[in-house]
Amino acid sequence: MKKxxxxxxxxxxxxxxxAGFTACGPKDDEGTITIRNLxxxxxxxxxxxxxxxxEKFGVKIKTSTYSWADWDQQVASAINGGNVxxxxxxDIDSYNFANSYRFWAEDGDIRALPSDLSAWPNLKKLxxxxxxxxxxxxxxxxxxxxxxxxxxxxxxxxxxxxxxYRRDWAKQYGVYKExxxxxxxxxxxxxxxxxxxxxxxxxxYALVDVEWGFPSVVNxxxxxxHCFAIDGSGKVVSNYGxxxxxxxxxxxxxxxxxxxxGYEQYSSNEGDANKKxxxxxxxxxxxxxxxxxxxxxxxxxxxxxxxxxxxALDDMTAIMKVKGPDGKFxxxxxxxxxxxxxxxxHISDEKMKKxxxxxxxxxxxxxxxxxxxxxxxxxxTVDALGNVSLTEAGWEKDSTGRYIDKYNGAKYLRYMCTxxxxxxxxxxxxxxxxxxxxANWTEFMxxxxxxxxxxxxxxxxxxxWLNTANKARSAGKLLEDANAAVMQYCYGSxxxxxxxxxxxxxxxxxxxxxxxxxxxx
Amino acid sequence: MRKFENLSYxxxxxxxxxxxxxxxxxxxxxxxxxxxxxxxxxxxxxxxLLISISPESVYLNTPFLLxxxxxxxxxxxxxxxxxxxxxxxxxxxxxxxxxxxxxxFFTVITGYALSRNKWVGKNFVMNMILxxxxxxxxxxxxxxxxxxLGLYNQIWVMIIPGAIDTYNMLLMRNYFASLPPDLEESAxxxxxxxxxxxxxxxxxxxxxxxATIGLFFAVGNWNSWYNAMLFIENPSYKPLQLVLREMITTxxxxxxxxxxxxxxxxxxxxxxxxxxxxxxxxxxPFLQKFFVKGLVVGAIKG
Numbered sequence: 001m002k003k004x005x006x007x008x009x010x011x012x013x014x015x016x017x018x019a020g021f022t023a024c025g026p027k028d029d030e031g032t033i034t035i036r037n038l039x040x041x042x043x044x045x046x047x048x049x050x051x052x053x054x055e056k057f058g059v060k061i062k063t064s065t066y067s068w069a070d071w072d073q074q075v076a077s078a079i080n081g082g083n084v085x086x087x088x089x090x091d092i093d094s095y096n097f098a099n100s101y102r103f104w105a106e107d108g109d110i111r112a113l114p115s116d117l118s119a120w121p122n123l124k125k126l127x128x129x130x131x132x133x134x135x136x137x138x139x140x141x142x143x144x145x146x147x148x149x150x151x152x153x154x155x156x157x158x159x160x161x162x163x164x165y166r167r168d169w170a171k172q173y174g175v176y177k178e179x180x181x182x183x184x185x186x187x188x189x190x191x192x193x194x195x196x197x198x199x200x201x202x203x204x205y206a207l208v209d210v211e212w213g214f215p216s217v218v219n220x221x222x223x224x225x226h227c228f229a230i231d232g233s234g235k236v237v238s239n240y241g242x243x244x245x246x247x248x249x250x251x252x253x254x255x256x257x258x259x260x261x262g263y264e265q266y267s268s269n270e271g272d273a274n275k276k277x278x279x280x281x282x283x284x285x286x287x288x289x290x291x292x293x294x295x296x297x298x299x300x301x302x303x304x305x306x307x308x309x310x311x312a313l314d315d316m317t318a319i320m321k322v323k324g325p326d327g328k329f330x331x332x333x334x335x336x337x338x339x340x341x342x343x344x345x346h347i348s349d350e351k352m353k354k355x356x357x358x359x360x361x362x363x364x365x366x367x368x369x370x371x372x373x374x375x376x377x378x379x380x381t382v383d384a385l386g387n388v389s390l391t392e393a394g395w396e397k398d399s400t401g402r403y404i405d406k407y408n409g410a411k412y413l414r415y416m417c418t419x420x421x422x423x424x425x426x427x428x429x430x431x432x433x434x435x436x437x438x439a440n441w442t443e444f445m446x447x448x449x450x451x452x453x454x455x456x457x458x459x460x461x462x463x464x465w466l467n468t469a470n471k472a473r474s475a476g477k478l479l480e481d482a483n484a485a486v487m488q489y490c491y492g493s494x495x496x497x498x499x500x501x502x503x504x505x506x507x508x509x510x511x512x513x514x515x516x517x518x519x520x521x
Numbered sequence: 522m523r524k525f526e527n528l529s530y531x532x533x534x535x536x537x538x539x540x541x542x543x544x545x546x547x548x549x550x551x552x553x554x555x556x557x558x559x560x561x562x563x564x565x566x567x568x569x570l571l572i573s574i575s576p577e578s579v580y581l582n583t584p585f586l587l588x589x590x591x592x593x594x595x596x597x598x599x600x601x602x603x604x605x606x607x608x609x610x611x612x613x614x615x616x617x618x619x620x621x622x623x624x625x626f627f628t629v630i631t632g633y634a635l636s637r638n639k640w641v642g643k644n645f646v647m648n649m650i651l652x653x654x655x656x657x658x659x660x661x662x663x664x665x666x667x668x669x670l671g672l673y674n675q676i677w678v679m680i681i682p683g684a685i686d687t688y689n690m691l692l693m694r695n696y697f698a699s700l701p702p703d704l705e706e707s708a709x710x711x712x713x714x715x716x717x718x719x720x721x722x723x724x725x726x727x728x729x730x731x732a733t734i735g736l737f738f739a740v741g742n743w744n745s746w747y748n749a750m751l752f753i754e755n756p757s758y759k760p761l762q763l764v765l766r767e768m769i770t771t772x773x774x775x776x777x778x779x780x781x782x783x784x785x786x787x788x789x790x791x792x793x794x795x796x797x798x799x800x801x802x803x804x805x806p807f808l809q810k811f812f813v814k815g816l817v818v819g820a821i822k823g
Contacts, residue, residue, distance in 0.1 A: 036754065042605055044756060064754035069770035077751055081664030083673060085754075275787075279581040303785070304581035 030348065032060040033355055034085035038339070039415040040065035043407050049370065050409025057358050061409070076100075079109050084344045087355055087416060089147065092340045094464040095226075095479065098472035101136075101340070105143040111343040111352065112141040120356050122151075122363035126417060129153045131336050135465040146337035150421035151363055156442055158331040158449070158456045160289040161213060164297065166194075167318035169283055173197050181321045184220065191260050194283035205263040207255065208273045209286040214265045215490060216286035217255060220324030221248030225332045225457040227479050228464075228515070236463055236515045240482045240503035249499075253490045266491045278304055280316075289319065289441075291424060295434040310433075319441045324455070329448055333458035341416045362414045371410040372423045390428060403428040468518050470511045478508060566798075573597065573791035580787060596785065596792035606793060609761035612676065616742040616760060620680045624738045625731065627684040632693025633719055638702075654687045660751075667752055678752045679745060679760065689734045696730045697723060736805075743801050765793050 045063040054061055064085065066074050075090045092101045104110045117124035123145070127133060130146045149155045170176035175190045182190060194206040209216045222245045223229045229239035239245055255261045263276060277285040278300040287293060298317050302308055305316075324330050343352060361367045373380040379394030396404045414420055424430050425439075448454040485502040488494045494502070571586040576593045583590065600606055634640075635647050657663070672678040700723060708718045724731075746762040753759055759767075769790050 042756060064756070067750070067767040067770060069766065070750050074750065077660060077664050080661045081668055083664070083668050275581065300577070300581065303577045306578055 030351060031058075032062055033087065033351065033358075034062045034064070035087040035413070035416065036064045036066060036085040037087075037089045037341075037412075037415055038066045038068065038071055039089075039419075040412050043409070043412045045409060047407040047409050049374065049407075049411075050413070052370075052375075053358060053361075053409060053413065056361075057354055059354050059358075061413070063412070079104060082109075084109070084342075086344050086347045086351065087341060088344070089339055089341050089416070090144075092144075093335075094459070095476045097136075097465065098467040101143065102138055102467060104342070105138045105141075108345050110143050111345045111347065112143050113145070113343075114352075114356075115141070117356075120360035123356060123360045123417065126151050126363060129336075131157070132461065132465070135461065136340075144340035144342040145359070145417055146335075147339050147341060147415070148337050148418045150336070151418045152422045153336070155336040155421065156446055156449075157333055157336070157458075158445060158454065159334040160294075160438065160442070161216075161219075161286070161332050162289055162441075163216075163284050163286055163320035163322060164277070164289060164294070164317055165190075165284040165320045166280075166282075166316055168312065168315040169194060169198065171315070179321070180318050181323070183323050183327070184325045187320075187322045191255075191284065195258075195260055195262070198283065199259065199262055203281055205276060205282045206260045207284045207286075208261070208263045208276055208282045209265060210273050210288065211265070211268055211270050213286045213288075214487065215249070215252030215255070215261070217252050218245060218248030218486075219332065219457065220322070220326075220330050221245065221251070222457065224459055226459060227475060227482065228459060228512075230460055230463075236460075236512055236519065238482075238503050238508050238512065240486065241500060249486065249489065252486075256490050256492075261490075266487055274300075277301075280304065284320065289438065291421075291430070291435060291438055294438055295431040298431070298434055314437075317437075319437065321441075321444065323453075326455070328453050328455045329445065330455045330457065331445065333456045338419060358413065359417050362410060363417055367410060367414070368423060371408065371414045371420070372427055374406075374408060388426070395428060405429055462519060463515060466515060466518060468511075468514045470507075470514045474507050474511050478511065569791040569794055572787055573795055575788065577785040577788060580785075596788040597796075599789055600792045600796050605756060605759075605764050606761070606796070608757050609759055609764035612679075612758060613743060613761040615676065616679055616745060617739055620683070620742040621735060621738040623680055624683055624686065624742075625735055628686055628690045628734065628738075629693055629724070629727070629731065630719075631685055632690045633697050633723060635690070636694045636697035650685065650687055650690065664751065673752050674754050674758070676753075676758045679742075679748050682748070683741075686738070689737055692734065693727070693730060696727055700726060739804075740801065761797055765790075765797055768793060 040063050042065070043063065045061050050061055066089070071091060075084075075088065078084045078088070090100065105112070113127075117127065126148050127142065127145065129151075130136075130148055133142070133146070136142060136144075136146060165180075167176060167180065170190060173193050175186070175193045177186055191206045194204075198204040199206050207217075222239060223242060224239045227239055228236050229242050229245075231237045231242065252261070263273065263282070265273075273282075273285065274287070274297070276282045277287075277297065280301075287297070289297075294317075298313060301316050302313055305312075308316075321329060343355065347355075362371060369376065369380075373388065373390065374394050376382065378391065380388050380390050382388055390403070395406075398404050411420070420427075424435060445454055449456065482503050485494065485499050489496065489499040568586060571589055572580055573596050574589055574592050574594065575583075575586065576591055576595075579590050580586070631650070635643060635650075637643075658666075667673055667678055667682070672681065704722055704726075705718055708722050713721065744762055746760060746766055749758070749760050749763045750766075753763070768786075
């Protein structure tokens, strides 16, 4: 009897084990669209605006969100486990383009967009306006929607990775320059002055970079933003080993030695540098001054210094315009999109059409108004001149007079196609003063670019989107290791020879050889 | 007083000596080192508490907080009114009680079965379980398994796969094996069947081990988040630690959060951390005596 029970138990265990590997296939409920997105946060689709969209398009929308820290892993495990939602967002850039997006497309995990998008004019316009869109096509097909920063286009091709500084300190110590424009010498003088006057006594720092941005001063020397640069003979080389890069690195190391970079960048955690600046202990701070980051920075400084006047706040959060040793401003280049929205290969044509219908509507003028304000005549009214007024019923205010954010499904669903920079200027939730300062800075830099005074650091598109086996496999790791070597060299953990060896080792040589051969063909 | 009279041979301090004379210079050195370690261990908790009750202006302007300059309960008010955090607490409590009971049950009965002699295939089963300590199928096969068992986005995904913990099962097995076989024989002579022997003879004797392993499971369940991160999409099924993790990583990241209100994330984070660790810290001392005893017993016998 015991033997029979044992055999039955063993069979049950084995059955359970094999059952786990039996392909059941995903359920495809035609009436429900499942969407997973990074920007949904704690929105769960339970609001009047989502209900309106569901009724309008005859679908049920089921949402879930990725977490920032686990985004890549959540996407990778879902796609490799054959379990993605109908629509999902993934962080695609040139460094993971080949080993994720291309791989998914060729493996049949994601579905291509229809070749004719004329039924969705707003979506078509958005896709056509995106830079490098041809590079994102695989065998002539586009397998996802690049999430455009601004559907109206016109986004600059440079990042707002730059310096915010204490103009009040600069004025106090007599090193302030009009309009916050500094030559390289003036910038160095300012840093030295901050160090002499503030940092020698106490917990203050002349220059601090956000953790991922160290060492920012190299930007004024280097020719390319990341791994690959092109030398004088047109050959692709390691950017980290070029003479311009090494010149910048030497300066960065001297800044560390001379305590200009007094803050321990080597071991700081994400967010630590920001807190130093919020706390008034940093003279010049290198950060991604996107609207949300800059607005946060100003809010935090105001919170740390109660009863601060507007002028004083502006002086504590001024954006610096620094010309490099060559007399030009230097900023990293950027795409006009961030991440891509994909469609599971399991969805039907009908469902695909409905999703594209919803996207197209949300990109239309009517959909944009719904996303920005809500329902007309309830959340807002429009007068004869076209001016929008928000209603008290639709928009509550907090004790400081600021509008209280509310769940608006249209706004969240719009993140499938765009980050919504087109709405920023009139979004009730936008900090208008921060927006205005950043808009002025952007305009200034655009003018400098037009006049040839701005160097935008871009990777050559031919190299950037090149898909070769070793590059696809190693590029991300090379970048990571090279940045670690930079940090180690600046802080004296390794010698210059070891640094040079690290950024030109056998893996580098293999990848570079492959790239140069591919480009030669 | 009477009962101490018989212990007079113990090396207690001589009559008339003072406390100070008993403690030598080396004791003070050891005391200083231990105090230093204690401060290193306690300060992060203390600092977290200070940050959670300090307003943001104080936190930003004071890099090294030693005492509360100003007290605010706003962070705790926000935490206690957070729907997602309470939802996380509900899920974690379910994991704590249902998960721990489930894991204890399977781990203990497996350990007991494998400690008994003479049954066919015992070594095979034992080895099959042992293999899982050293080799895993990998993430993607596990993902497929979960998906095809219908556990994806189900709260049970955080409970069912963890039925047997091999290490704890071995502790239990060793403990049961260390008990005299005469107990089983005596019980059989008295007419008890196998189930009665287990529940009425062996299990009551294994209470220290049960408490120890129960505590391991409880702490593990209280802190669990990884399975939920991979397999849970529904926000109302996310356990407390995952909610906290997302709260912390999002607030300290450079993710674009256009139009959202800027919050005092560090204060909120620390208040949330306290909210999550205090229950476990309160629970621990009561089980500590079982914990140490059970661990030692399971480790050295067998």
